Amino acid sequence: MKIENLPNEFTDARKVLQVIEDAGYQAYFVGGSVRDTILHTRINDVDIASSAYPEEIKSIFKKTIDTGIEHGTVTVMYDGKSYEITTFRTESGYQDYRRPDQVTFVRSLKDDLKRRDFTINALAMKENGEVIDLFGGIDDLKKHIIRAVGDPEQRFNEDALRMMRAVRFASKLDFTIEAETFTAITKHSYLLKKIAVERINVEFVKMMLGKAPSRGLNQMIETKLIQYVPIFNNYVSNIADLATLSISDYLNNETQVWSLLAVQCGLNDDQINHMMKAWKCSNKLTENVRLVVLACRKIMTDNLDAMTMYLVGKEDLDNACQIALAFGHLVDDDRIENEYEHLPIKSKNELKINGKILINHGFKPGPQLGRVLKHLEQAVVSEQVNNDYDSLLAASKKIINRQ
Known part of the structure; x- marks a missing residue:
């Protein structure tokens, strides 16, 4: 597949890919931006991956920032804009079911793509719009399917958050989770306990704000993920x-x-x-x-x-x-x-009287003064007292006398 008219989000970034390629390396747009371009939906971030190692990227461009260099990411400043370039990599040893113990930089695009979560996210695109699809992602987009790359059980053991991402994407895109992937989520749903609540929170809220939140909720129940999130069990x-x-x-x-x-x-x-x-x-x-x-x-x-x-x-x-x-x-x-x-008012700051004015009229500072102002606020909102200086002052004196 070749996309002839790339969205504007890629216009400036294409120059960065061309510079990397002119230096003798490969460079591609990867992940969600490619998926969303094919789906004709709004693009968020444009991610770039390259065969160039971090030090090589730094030698190509005049100004760079070591954003996440241990994981292969370097921020490049080019024509007044910033671009994150991440080296192709493999990962291994996920002892905490979230982050790899070891990251190895590689030259192979295929090795980089096959570590990704789902086929629809394992797409790459050249700067000329030619899409590289090594795992059937385009076909799954056409069939509206969420499918893990390779062995789903391995993908979810590497990163258990991917199970929540599966139901999130199913909701966001109104897609179906492929049967083998769905079974693997059900089998390994308990691993969600290993993931920080903050990360689950992000995926859950995105799921609820998708096209089909009811689908996502049902899938969480059917896969038993619901049992391993706070409260909802x-x-x-x-x-x-x-x-x-x-x-x-x-x-x-x-x-x-x-x-x-x-x-x-x-x-x-x-x-x-x-x-x-x-x-x-x-x-x-x-x-x-x-x-x-x-x-x-x-x-x-x-x-x-x-x-x-x-x-x-x-x-x-x-x-x-x-x-x-x-x-x-x-x-x-x-x-x-x-x-x-x-x-009458939308905020207590709109009251025509305040604590300083009341103190000037002999009211003593302290908790009692705060209670008087609260009474005035409620009285004005309920239209029992007009919001003018004289009415509020008279009302405040009555409140003090009652207390």
Whole structure:
């Protein structure tokens, strides 16, 4: 196969390949960029592999950076842009089921490609658009199949994360996992315990944001991968029910992914915190999910109030609407957006009074002052007090008198 009109992402990088070839070495575009070019989908990173060893790459180009030279990667600065060039290599000795104990640089493109995970990712392309397919990747793309390169059991013993990558690609592309590859995942699913949660997290979220997240969830259940990820082994029936829904049209970001799962599994705030901590998610993401779940449940029970909208904020209110829609709830998002836009304030910083002003009026600094400001904030949002200086000052004095 030869691709006549290469996407713009390759335009500048082609010059780098030509320089390497002019120096007497081989150079190819490899991996996902070639796959996505054939599929006519958006290209993320353009990866370059070469028969030139790192020191040889450094001798060809004037300015280079040793990005990951122990694994054969050198960053080349050329015409004001940076390009990562990785030497063809073989790997061996995967004692931790993730990283090779030994990396050996080689001159053979075939040796480099055969260590890769799936046939659709083991493609190489010359700078002129000619595709090198040594393992049937193009045919698998046409048949919509995820197939391991060579022996799938060996591939997954080398790197157990590849099992999650299989279900991620199946979801992302809406492909089927080939039978032998699927069987190998089922047989070795327990090896996922060897992989850092952070790495599983990345693949899982990408899976949920793919074309067919329900396919991915079902495959995780069928292969028993679900048993070896945090939390969800206790909610398999919930996850199975979720997989019956058409959720792909409603998931656009990480917050929505975790919020959807929290609602489906019926998690309270403490359980949400536990889930997010187990999956090594950030505190900020955890708080966003907690707020989205709060709003979503109120939307789904037609109980959304001004204070909830205020606490949740515009972005996460939109996220909550999407989750409610995913569960089949009829959401009047125009009405919700209109009500949010007409809130008296969107932030406590919009209050026409603050702690400094109250102190100037004789209020003592400390926790009590904070409680007064919180009362004022709630009173303004619920339209019990107007957001003007005189009204807020009068209200604050009443609050102090009651306390």
